[in-house]
Amino acid sequence: MARSLIKDKYHCAMEVTLELIGGKWKPLLLYYLFGGTRRFGELKRLLPDVTQRMLTRQLRELEGAGLVHREVFKEVPPRVEYSLTELGWSLKPLIEGMDAWGEVYVTKIVSQSNVE
Amino acid sequence: MARSLIKDKYHCAMEVTLELIGGKWKPLLLYYLFGGTRRFGELKRLLPDVTQRMLTRQLRELEGAGLVHREVFKEVPPRVEYSLTELGWSLKPLIEGMDAWGEVYVTKIVSQSNVE
DNA sequence: CAGGATCCCATCTGATACTG
C-alpha cells in the first residue's frame, strides 16, 4: 500500500488504527490472542457466536494487516495456529486502555440510568 | 441502557469503546474537538469530505453517547456549538495513543512495501 | 479440522433537494 493511497483514504493516523481493529470480532480475537497462540477451533469455541465464515475472514484480515501470524501444519486432520506478530503485540497497551475506558464508561452510564 | 443489555451485546468492555468512537467520522470529530469548541459550519469546513447529513448524525451519536455537548444559541442566523464533555475529554489519551500507533504502523508498512 | 462458495439481509454511508 503506497503512502499516496493512505493519504487519500485517511486524514489522520488514528483512522488507520481503528480500521485495522474495528471489525466486529477483531477486538475479541486480539484479546484472546494476547493469551497466547490459539488454534482455529479453539477460537471458535472461545467465540461461540461467530460463524466460521466470519472467524476466517476476520483472522485473514488481521493477518493481511500484519498483526496476526497464521501457521498451517501439514497434518491430517489439519491444524492451523494463530498467534500475534510483533506488530500485533504492540497493540496490547492500546487495547487494554480501550478495555479499561469502556469499563469505566459502562459503570458510569449504568449508574446514571439507574437501571438494574 | 441497562447492564443486562450491555452484557448481552458485548463480551468485552473494549467493544463498547470501539462502538462509541468507531463511526466513519467520529475519530476525526473528536480530534478536532480536542482543539476546542467548534461550530457546525466550522467542523464542516475542517472535514470537507463529510456530507451535512453524516456530520449531523455522527455528532448526534457522540452527543447521545455523552461524549459531546451540543449547545444551541437562539439567534438569527442560528448558531450551534459543539464541545467535549468530561467523558469526551477522558478519551484524549486513548485517541492520541491510537494516532501514535497508526503513525508508526503506516511508516512500517510503507517502508516495507517500498512504494513511492 | 479448518476452511471455501453462495445467497441474502441489515445497516451504514452518500447524493441531492429542501427549510426554519
Next chain:
DNA sequence: CAGTATCAGATGGGATCCTG
C-alpha cells in the same frame, strides 16, 4: 447557518451447504 427528508448505493455480517 444548521439542519431535515428522501432515495439509492456500498459494505458488513449472517445462514447454509459443501470439501480436501
